[in-house]
Amino acid sequence: MIRRFKSTSSSKRWLERHVSDQFTRQSKILNYKSRAAFKLIEINNKFRIFNKSSRNILDLGYAPGSWSQVAAQEMQKKGVTPQILGVDLIRSSPPKGISFIQGDFLNPDVQSQIFGHFNNSPVNLILSDMMTNTTGIKDIDHLGSMDLCHSVLQLSQALLNKNGSVVMKFFMGKEQELIESKLREMFAKVYTxxxxxxRDESREQFFIGMKKRLRSSEEKD
Known part of the structure; x- marks a missing residue:
């Protein structure tokens, strides 16, 4: 027996919004893996995060791969063949020219694989569209995003070269100023x-940190 379930009004609104969304339609036309591609395109149009020096790029929270798609396209425009590595808990099959590691970037073994992939060379750009599983409770979701941002910054401190950049998603809330202050310690230019x-109702925003500073321990006498 086939059981039929009535759609709730909220699920109907979500479906209608998803189908009519211009960015969803455009992502299919342009063959992007998801509408999230346009977020990175907008970020790059405003802040020029991709340049000829962006040869080693790490994409955290890779799946389904739209940010790596954009990164590859932007670097191709500049005549540069980049090394792009995606990392995600979800298994994904990247296209030619993009590498992938399935695992938790917080895991030391996975971090060793990341370092090894780039032959222990510095990374020029770290992208993070990651988000914890949302609960719908604003404070909990905000704090979860802050924990992720803090971890991304720790990895950025270890991986990014001088003048490197980071882009990472967060949910707005009272703790974001703490992360922003850490960004200002690490980067010469910081934006939200x-x-x-x-989406209009979304509380997501993005931190952009550019021109990473050297730590005092890295500075030459």
């Missing part, structure tokens, strides 16, 4: 930005 392609 909400792309037009983010």
């Amino acid at each position: 930005f909400k792309p037009q392609s983010s």
Whole structure:
């Protein structure tokens, strides 16, 4: 027997919004893996995070791969063949020219694989569209995003070269100023930005840190 379930009004609204969403339609036309591609495109249009020096790129929270797609396209425009590595808990099959590691980037073994992939060379750009499983409780979701941002910054401190950049998603809330202060210690330029392609009701924004500073221990006498 086939059981039929009535759609709730909220699920109907979500489906209608998803089907009519211009960025969802455009992502299919342009063969992007998801509408999230347009968020990174907007970020790059405003802050120029991709340049000829962006040869080693790490994409955290890779799946389904739209940010790596954008990264590859932007570097191709500049005549540069980059090394792009995606990392995600979810198994994904990247296209030619993009590498992938399945695992938790917080795991020391996975971090060793990341370092090894780049032959222990510095990374020029770290992208993070990651988010914890949301609960719908604003404070909990915000704090979860702050924990992720803090971990991304720790990895950025170890991996990014001088003048490297990081882009990472967060949910707005009272703790974001703490992360922003850490960013300002690490980077010469720090911005927060909400792309037009983010849904109006979404509390997501993005931190952009550019021109990483050397730590005092790395500075030459």
